[in-house]
Amino acid sequence: MVTEYFHPDTASTGQLMTDLATGLQERGLDMSVYTSQPNYHSGENQKQPYSEDYNGVSVRRIRAPQVRQKSLLRRLLNWTVFIIWMTVVLLLETPDKERELIFVSITPLLPIILTATCKIKGWEYTYIAYDLYPDQAVELGYVSRRGIIDRIWTWLTVWSYRGAKNIVSNGPIMTERIMAKSHHSLNAEKISLIHNWADEDFIKPIEKEDNWFSREHGLVDPFTVIYSGNIGEFHDLETVVRVATRFKDKKVKFLIIGEGDDKQNIIELARDLDLGQDTIQFLPYQPWDDIPYSLTAGDVSIVTVRKGFEGVCVSSKLYTSMAVGEPVLTIAQPHDDESILTDMFNAGFHVKQGDLDSIEQAINSWRRDPEFHNEQGRNARVGFEENFTKRHSVDNYYQMLSDS
Template sequence: MADANKEYVLVTEYFHPDTASTGQLMTDLAVGLRERGLDMTVLTGQPNYHSGENEKQPRVSTHGGVRVKRIRAPQVRQSSIPRRLFNWGIFTVWMFVVMLLSRTEKEREVIFVSNPPFLPVAMWLVCRIRGWDYTYIVYDLYPDQPVELDYIPEGSIPHRIWDFFNRRSFLAANHIVALGPVMKNRISRNAGPKFDESKVEIIHNWEDEDFIRPKEKAENWFSEEHGLVDQFTILYSGNIGDFHDLETLVEAAAEFENENVGVLIIGEGDNKSNIVSLAEELGIRGETVEFLPYQPWDDLPYSLTSADVSVVTVKEGFEGICVSSKLYTAMAAGDPVLTIAQPDDDESRIVDQFDAGIHVSQGDVEGIVEAIERWRSKPELVEEQGANAREAFEENFTADESIDHYYRMLAE
């Protein structure tokens, strides 16, 4: 039962109408918790992701019954790493000051996600000063991620300082949310021997089961418009970042040149130019491998269900650092999932557990070729694994399932 004398403040860089996956998830979470009886307020910024939303939002508004307050800080479109660093720094400092000076007559619990990367440390410090409880939702584990990407050297002074403060934020949290058991184990290791791992709840991300529904290619206008109906198509849709192993997928696609197989890559990101260049070097861009930009929001139910197989991929070394939100979208689409990840990664475990696709390790070009050939030769396997994916999604990874778990954790 919710406590009438307690308020919950969700701090997130992204919120409706931003279409970043974090923004969608945090919007669902805030509205869902409000509908279940919690007193919710959201502190966020102006839309600045790839949504195309240029219209400035009111400083104070309501969305789905939730109070939404937006900072006045200057923010720019997130089109490069320097721009993201600028936004992250401004948002984190501004939010720290806003929270430090805020007034409340109720008991307060702060809920925040691990993005921007320095936000958890700032929220730990402000909650320590003000005496508030907090819930730390880990979408990406820092400083592990920049270390794996070689942005900062392991064991360097910046790494040790960041790790020290992040460990303090884990130790002092009231609740911590991990996206899978591998991530939970990594959090426990990072937090050190004094950490009580029972405070970590595994709550998966989700997709809207009504927004994304399986569609036959022959009845999907997007498949028809892009010539996907009569070829065996493998789809990747989302951010094309340094932490996604699309190189292995493109190299495998070269083995199907002049065959009725195509790879469609939809999205933008820091690594897109390198993936496009690789396809051009292999002589398969525009033939076996096609590239499209992010699609309009209203077209996503069609673009995400336009292929025969959906791809979820992470960089080697990212086990437990993140769990791709694309996994839940791919399963919602009712397609087999080609998971390019280590066998013990959370994504691979889920796909294996429900027989919802095939997982292949990063760099295993031959493994991807064999998986595609297996699906092509056995249409009944495509249908069976696709049905398994959708069934597992409906039973485990819907918004209601996960938000109910959040509510029980926070209210009870």
Template sequence: MSDTDKEYVLVTEYFHPDTASTGQLMTDLAVGLQERGLDLTVLTGQPNYHSGDNDKQPSVSTHEGVLVNRIRAPQLRQSSFLRRGFNWVVFTVWMFLKLLVSRPRRDREVIFVSNPPFLPIAMWLVCKLRGWDYTYIVYDLYPDFTVETGYFDAGGTVDTVWSTLNEHIFEDATHIVALGPVMRDRIIANAGAEFDDSKIKIIHNWEDEEFIEPKAKDDNWFAKDHDLTDTFTLLYSGNIGENHDLETVVEAAANLDEDDEVTVLIIGQGDKKDAIVELAEQHGLRGSRIKFLPYQPLDDLPYSLTSGDVSIVTVQEGMEGICVSSKLYTAMAAGMPVLVIAQPNDDETQIVQACDAGLQAAQGDAEEVVDAIRTWTDDPNLVKEQGENARISFESQFTKDHSIDRYYRLLDDELTVTPDAVAQRSKTDSRARQKVSR
């Protein structure tokens, strides 16, 4: 049982059945917290992320026991930045107004993520006006993200005003969740001199250990269908966005020898996909050394995500502490070594190296990527060992229950997770697997 004197509201743009990774993570979190006894309601939008086949959802419904309220305003399919920006504005304004006029039954705590970018400002303001506690989950750190991706100048008016507002958001929060130590340190550096850094807790994102399990390529129909069984395969699966450095992967593939039996499989969509495809075509690699596929159907993910020999996790240079790729946890769950293309001091690099679960290369250093590939192709035992390390470390640190238990203790630290609740979660997990591409 939870504290009957408080109700919790989770505000997230994406929620089941949306295909965004944030939507699946927030769905897992809401269901998990409800199962553990928290009185939780979700406020969310209509499905609008890439899939194109999600029917409009009712304004009020339940999902695995969680009450879900959706905005009635129009939401556009995210086929361009302008359409995405329209959704951000509509969602943020709608949630601010809905919470402002709402009538809570008891004391309330609002939980929200850092996307859309201006949502934290709106949630901070409404919580200040209503006198509510709030928990801020930092998935992407703004305005740092927009500065590093070139949308605003560092030290400019937008950056300065936004940063000042962020200091108040951090200072007034009841809890702040960072996805890794480097992100935590960057939040502390941004939060101002009066900030109490003890309110930051590191809680990693997760993967479902029963949905994604290691599979040998010889036993994997997806690997067979796409001619991956007889070639050393580097797999990237997920969003191909501005903060993902796949250019280095393409350049490395171009630097391999013709007789190197290596294939790069890139699965997904995103704002930068056309540019990556064009780069591969310029090198004459598309369809031969580098293969491209769209997002895969839900039921195929346990096979597509385990069809390689090595998983690629890559971030853009300058993103240290600004975001932590959720692909990392899926890659480790798949039981493959991880090629992490990031700086040595990045959260992704530190996790992979601490677990001895892969190799690191710096962004832009194609030769370093080639060296990593040849290290693996020359030593199959290393591939096997690092893959096993990835899965073992994942099971001990990064499963869904590990992380949601931490959220539960953070939100209600006087309570403990009961054996009955754990048993109920196991039954629920075995009944319904609704995972999406990362």
């Protein structure tokens, strides 16, 4: 497995790939991981051994210097260093026809480079599509739509798809986007829809009154709406801040936990709108052991995706939100994977980005009707337990890799 993020990095991809590698090892596959040093808001003094055994998985880490990911420029540097290092290391490996590569598309251009590497080495590979490129770069405005870079990058991505033994999609809309990108020339049977997941034993519902995090941060009395995760350009947290103005002095509190490129902009927007800490509060990423308590400290959990990202990625936040057993407020287009799943399990409401009226109505409906609120929270947890646990998803990966 090649993944930029792996234990103990706090990025959601790192957590998921750690679960996947160790889970496949437990099920009988001989797993090795090639990864980087922790660099994603993981705190200081986190340097890890270059080589170690983690729960039976052989882990090799990059030796080249990397920097903490606090800006796009720093990420570009890390991506470049990681791609070059991975290519050199894999090409110098002793040829082994039994080797099969698994890689995740979280790092731009890495899938294309690894596809070329696999073709040189004669290896088969599984392409896990977490973020679709160049779609993400186009939607964020870094690459011109249908420009020369977009066309070449798309052609190379489809070339990578066609050579894959397996392609993993995280949602039906993402699958449609992959097929459309290839003009439906791909063999649909090689695409497996396997959702991301949360650890059902790590995250469990906790009543606010029994939650020390709720008590410590004054969340027991107000109706609390929580977002916890990356605060990046592709998350529409501006809508969250703006709707908070509708609830000044109404015993409703918004809590945003996390870090990211857009955090300072969101904080400044809250300041410009004269929102005090009684209405909206910002906290940094929480220590790993505190996460089961911070996630369950409120009454509603937010999942938010920027407009234009339909099928480009499926927020892993959705699965942790359902796991906590609270209604989910999904801010996304109606035909986005996150909205479809929220509706499928009657686990909350989905609203379009910028639709402050609908968000206000949703929050007020939960406040007015505690039984309705509790019912949707139970639906979220049941839907999670029956579909999106770590065991479900890793079993699906194992079946795919064993059968193919």
